[in-house]
Amino acid sequence: MINRYQMMKSLRDRLNELFRLCGTEGERIQVAPAPALIRLVEKLIRDQALCSYLEGLDAQAEQAVQSMKERQLDEWNNQQNEERLAQLERELEQERAGLRKAEETLSQERRQGAEREDQYRRERLSAIQDLIALRDKLLLRRNWLEEEAPQEENAHKLAESQLRETARCLSNLGVEILEAGGAFDGSYQTVVETRPAEAPDQADQIAETFRPGYRFQGEILRPQEVILFTAA
Numbered sequence: 001m002i003n004r005y006q007m008m009k010s011l012r013d014r015l016n017e018l019f020r021l022c023g024t025e026g027e028r029i030q031v032a033p034a035p036a037l038i039r040l041v042e043k044l045i046r047d048q049a050l051c052s053y054l055e056g057l058d059a060q061a062e063q064a065v066q067s068m069k070e071r072q073l074d075e076w077n078n079q080q081n082e083e084r085l086a087q088l089e090r091e092l093e094q095e096r097a098g099l100r101k102a103e104e105t106l107s108q109e110r111r112q113g114a115e116r117e118d119q120y121r122r123e124r125l126s127a128i129q130d131l132i133a134l135r136d137k138l139l140l141r142r143n144w145l146e147e148e149a150p151q152e153e154n155a156h157k158l159a160e161s162q163l164r165e166t167a168r169c170l171s172n173l174g175v176e177i178l179e180a181g182g183a184f185d186g187s188y189q190t191v192v193e194t195r196p197a198e199a200p201d202q203a204d205q206i207a208e209t210f211r212p213g214y215r216f217q218g219e220i221l222r223p224q225e226v227i228l229f230t231a232a
Contacts, residue, residue: 128173128221132214135166139211170214178213178224181206188213190223197229205229 142159145152167177178188184204195207206226213224 124173125216125221128170128175128214128216131166131170131173131175132222135163135170136211138162138166174216175221176215178215179209180224181209184226184228188215188220188223189226191228192225193227194230195227197231200231202229203231 138159142156142163145155145159149155170177180189182205184191184206189206192210197203197205205228207229208227209224210227211222211225214221
């Protein structure tokens with residue numbers, strides 16, 4: 001008889017737990033081995049069908065409780081996963097925002113660097129143009145001294161020294177002075193005057209550099225102006 005009592009108590013406890021898991025609060029029924037209840041149970045246990053039914057109910061209640069626990073565990077896992085995914089999304093968005101900010105900063109630094117480089121190049125080109133103009137004047141002075149005052153040795157030495165110094169400054173700035181002889185090259189030379197060749201092999205050869213050219217970072221600042229031998 002005690003086993004039947006325990007079975008009913010177990011059934012009650014399982015049903016109460018099932019109601020709790022489902023979110024339904026019910027009034028707790030006290031099951032105690034009172035004499036009246038004992039007599040009732042003794043009477044009911046004679047009915048084997050009823051006992052079998054109670055056992056079935058207890059098994060179903062146990063299965064329902066287990067299923068509800070598993071369901072709540074799945075819901076809890078899903079909730080945890082959703083919260084974790086939401087947290088990861090927030091962290092990812094923060095990283096994206098940080099990356100965008102870093103890219104903007106890098107882009108700004110690149111623009112500023114390009115602007116500084118462009119400003120530096122303009123300033124350097126301005127200095128180069130000034131040196132080229134000065135060298136042109138020194139070349140004219142040297143040519144005048146050679147024609148009009150060949151006896152002024154000190155003046156010749158000073159002019160040559162100044163030409164070497166300006167050439168050195170231009171070279172330090174990355175400028176190539178174009179004063180080549182030999183065969184004519186139209187990529188960096190231009191003809192300002194021609195002269196009849198004295199021999200067949202002189203045709204299309206440079207007779208003289210009228211004015212030197214200059215190249216800076218692959219760009220021709222001024223072509224080399226030449227006097228060219230032509231076939232007679």
